[in-house]
Each structure stands twice: as structure tokens, then as C-alpha cells.
Amino acid sequence: MSATPQVSIIFPVKNEGTNVKSTLDSLFSVNSHIPFEAIVVDDASTDGCCSFIDTYKHKVKLIRTKGIGAARARNLGAEQAKGKYLAFCDAHLEFEDYWIDGLIVPLEKRRTDAVAPAIAAIGDPKFIGYGMSLSKNLRIKWNAAKPNLFDTAIISGGCFMISKKTFNGVGGFEQGFRTWGHEDVELSIRLWLFGYKCSVMPSVKILHLFRKSHPYKISNEDVSYNLLRMAYSHFNYVRIEKCKKLIKGLV
Numbered sequence: 001m002s003a004t005p006q007v008s009i010i011f012p013v014k015n016e017g018t019n020v021k022s023t024l025d026s027l028f029s030v031n032s033h034i035p036f037e038a039i040v041v042d043d044a045s046t047d048g049c050c051s052f053i054d055t056y057k058h059k060v061k062l063i064r065t066k067g068i069g070a071a072r073a074r075n076l077g078a079e080q081a082k083g084k085y086l087a088f089c090d091a092h093l094e095f096e097d098y099w100i101d102g103l104i105v106p107l108e109k110r111r112t113d114a115v116a117p118a119i120a121a122i123g124d125p126k127f128i129g130y131g132m133s134l135s136k137n138l139r140i141k142w143n144a145a146k147p148n149l150f151d152t153a154i155i156s157g158g159c160f161m162i163s164k165k166t167f168n169g170v171g172g173f174e175q176g177f178r179t180w181g182h183e184d185v186e187l188s189i190r191l192w193l194f195g196y197k198c199s200v201m202p203s204v205k206i207l208h209l210f211r212k213s214h215p216y217k218i219s220n221e222d223v224s225y226n227l228l229r230m231a232y233s234h235f236n237y238v239r240i241e242k243c244k245k246l247i248k249g250l251v
Helices: 019-029 051-055 070-079 099-108 164-169 183-193 220-234 237-250
Strands: 007-013 036-043 061-065 085-089 114-121 124-129 132-134 140-142 159-163 198-208
Touching: 007 019, 007 070, 007 099, 019 036, 019 051, 036 070, 061 070, 070 085, 070 164, 070 183, 085 099, 085 164, 099 114, 099 159, 099 198, 159 164, 183 198, 183 220, 220 237
Parallel strands: 007 036, 007 085, 036 061, 114 198
Antiparallel strands: 085 159, 114 124, 114 159, 132 140
């Protein structure tokens, strides 16, 4: 890694077990021509998943919090990032050679403002998602493949890259969100509203561990709160009422 990284790769972490180390091992094992730094934001993990970083063979910046939630943990990592570009990544990924190089090209050429790779499931090579859109009940729908860079309604929070200038310009992730839920959807909507583009680079692929449950407690109340906060920030009255009905159906 260079002392002057061009890309800051930010991993929000909470009770990830062995995933943090395997993800970092993957990151440092693949090739790239781009100087980068790795930042891990440990959001009050209780399983000691980041204890190895102090003696890790690669230099990683570790930030510890008292439990501020996924959105603010990402923002905190961005605040301390040195790179011109920010890559937000989950802590349960496997990377391929030159994935950083592939994502940075459309940003530097100003073909888009935020870009995500194709995301495949670890253990299920048949599943590959290419960015996302929303169904009528605001559930995530993965896009089908296209041959070249293309626009997407929603960029996956699991892995995407954006310039620090653009990220700061829209205010980062929503600071008022609780624990987890809708961070990537809200940021994508805000980027489009500010006149920016969100895209997928299908030639770049990372592997993602899709889990059946979270390794920490998430309440339906917090997820519903985030949904309503997003609705009141960006939706009209009709859509806000639809969000309320969706929440009532979950109670």
C-alpha cells in the first residue's frame, strides 16, 4: 500500500466472526495497480472479530465505536479516509484481481458518479446480481446482466465506489438511521435527486456471503423507523401512506 492512497476501502463490522480476517486476506491477496488503504470500523462487536488486527501482517486502520449503527459507522470511516475515492464494502466478501482498477475507471472518466460491481453469492455461483431496483412493496430486486456499464436505481451497500467529493457533497449516509436498514437505498435515491448517476460495472465481480440472519440484534422497529425516515425525506404523500401500510403489515 502507498502512503498516499487513491482509494480508501471502508469495512463496517459488527460481530463478523472470522469473516473480517478472510475478507482482508482476500483484499491483500489480489492484484491492483491502484494504491489503497483499508479501514475497519468495529461498531461495538462483542465477539472479538477484530482483535487480530493489532498484529495483522498488513497495515489496517481500525476505528472502534460504542455502537452507532451501520450508516454512521460508514460515515465515520469516510471522515478518516485519505483517498480521493471511497469503496464501501461488507466484511464478508471475496475479491478478484484488479477489481479496484475496474471500478475506478468509469469514475475517473466521469461516466458515472457511483459504481458497483456484479455481486455473486459465495457458494452459489449461479446467482449474480447487477445492481438493484425496488418492487412496489419496496423490496429489493436484482438487475439482470448487461454487457457494459449501465445505470441502476440502487447501488448495493455490500460493495460500491464513489468519489469522496461526491459522497461528502450529498451528506454521506443518513445520519439519523438506526442500527441497520435502507442505507444503500436512501443514499442511491439522494444521489439521483442531486443529479448524480449510479451504475454497475458488470465486468467486475466480487463474491458476497449472503446470510439468513444478522450476527447482531436488529429490531423491526428500527428497520421500520428507517423506512419512514426515508419516506418522509424523499417520497410524496401517497407513497408515504403506502410505506405506513407496509409497516402495519409487518407488525
